[in-house]
Amino acid sequence: MALPDDAALLRVAGVSAGYPGVPVLKDVSLRVGPGEAVAVVGANGAGKTTLLRAVMGEIPLAGGQVQLDGQSLAGLPIHRRARLGLGYAPEGRQLFPDLTVEENLEIGAARAGATVRRQRIERILTIFIKLGSLRRRACRLLSGGEQQMVAVGRALMAEPRVLLLDEPSTGLAPKVVGELYAALRDLHQAGLAVLVVEQNARAALRFAERAYVMEDGRIASSGPARQLLEDRHQVETAYFGRR
Numbered sequence: 182m183a184l185p186d187d188a189a190l191l192r193v194a195g196v197s198a199g200y201p202g203v204p205v206l207k208d209v210s211l212r213v214g215p216g217e218a219v220a221v222v223g224a225n226g227a228g229k230t231t232l233l234r235a236v237m238g239e240i241p242l243a244g245g246q247v248q249l250d251g252q253s254l255a256g257l258p259i260h261r262r263a264r265l266g267l268g269y270a271p272e273g274r275q276l277f278p279d280l281t282v283e284e285n286l287e288i289g290a291a292r293a294g295a296t297v298r299r300q301r302i303e304r305i306l307t308i309f310i311k312l313g314s315l316r317r318r319a320c321r322l323l324s325g326g327e328q329q330m331v332a333v334g335r336a337l338m339a340e341p342r343v344l345l346l347d348e349p350s351t352g353l354a355p356k357v358v359g360e361l362y363a364a365l366r367d368l369h370q371a372g373l374a375v376l377v378v379e380q381n382a383r384a385a386l387r388f389a390e391r392a393y394v395m396e397d398g399r400i401a402s403s404g405p406a407r408q409l410l411e412d413r414h415q416v417e418t419a420y421f422g423r424r
Contacts, residue, residue: 189248190215190374191236191267196245198235199398204243205231207398213343213376215276218369220385220406221378223395229378230272232395233347236376238262249343264292268341272348274332278321282312285320285331289338298338305334308364326357330364337368344368346377350384362388376412386410 189212199205205228214220221229234240236247238259247254249265263269276285286305290298306313309330320328329349336344346365350358362384367389369375379385386392389406402409 188212188214190217190250191376192246192248192251193232193412194246194248196232196235197243198231198240199243200240202373205398206226206235208245209395209398209400209401210245211393211400213374215342216369216372216374217391218365218375218389219377220389220392221376221395222380222385222392222409223401225380227395228398229380229395230347231270231398233271233376233378236345260390263339263341266342268336268339268344270329270332270336270344270346270349272351276320276328276331276335279319281317281319282323282331283316286334286338289335293338299374301338301340305337308337309334319336324357325352326354326361329353329357329361333361333365334379338392341373343374343376348379348381349377350379350381359383383410 191213193211197204197206197208197354209232211221219300220231223229230371231240235242238254238257249267252265254262277288283302283383287298289333293301306316312330312334313325315323315327320331323331323336331351333346349361353361365375366388377385377389386406386409391403392406392409393403394401394409
């Protein structure tokens with residue numbers, strides 16, 4: 182069931198975007214409600230990362246609009262969107278490898294006072310318990326799963342209203358993926374809205390309440406995540422093409 186416009190916290194309406202000479206997104210619309218977990222799944226190259234980059238303002242829109250709680254984000258730079266409540270853990274993590282776990286986390290709340298930053302770091306370390314003993318270790322020395330936890334933790338440091346996750350399970354062992362999504366499930370159950378884009382459809386659809394399937398820069402189908410998880414035909418069509 183589609184979420185009504187007036188119930189959406191994050192609204193993407195008819196968005197087209199891409200790169201110079203390379204259109205990627207074509208009239209994409211989706212919604213995330215307050216406290217809702219939503220997944221966007223699809224094959225590599227379907228446009229999932231471009232979608233999040235367009236929402237965050239990393240690339241300009243060729244058409245359509247993005248709204249947060251009814252407010253248009255048109256023309257706002259990334260830091261303003263973050264200040265309004267969008268938290269973003271990008272593909273590839275994009276950590277500062279020679280800085281420690283704690284220093285990377287601090288960057289996520291650079292505008293906050295020292296006391297507030299310390300409080301938020303302690304909260305992140307209760308969410309990702311593994312990081313507690315690693316807080317003073319350089320991020321280049323961490324495993325892929327530990328680095329991903331830091332990337333998500335850094336996005337949480339600004340206390341976002343919507344957490345955007347780009348391919349969080351890439352390169353991680355199944356056990357680590359399970360641990361990561363267990364932490365995300367706890368955050369969601371505490372009231373955080375989450376929009377995750379994933380090539381790992383099974384992990385994302387098990388986590389989310391609603392989902393969209395992207396194919397060739399468009400939304401090919403949408404519905405309850407569990408329904409899409411059980412309907413292998415819709416998802417396989419998006420991943421492997423129409424037969």
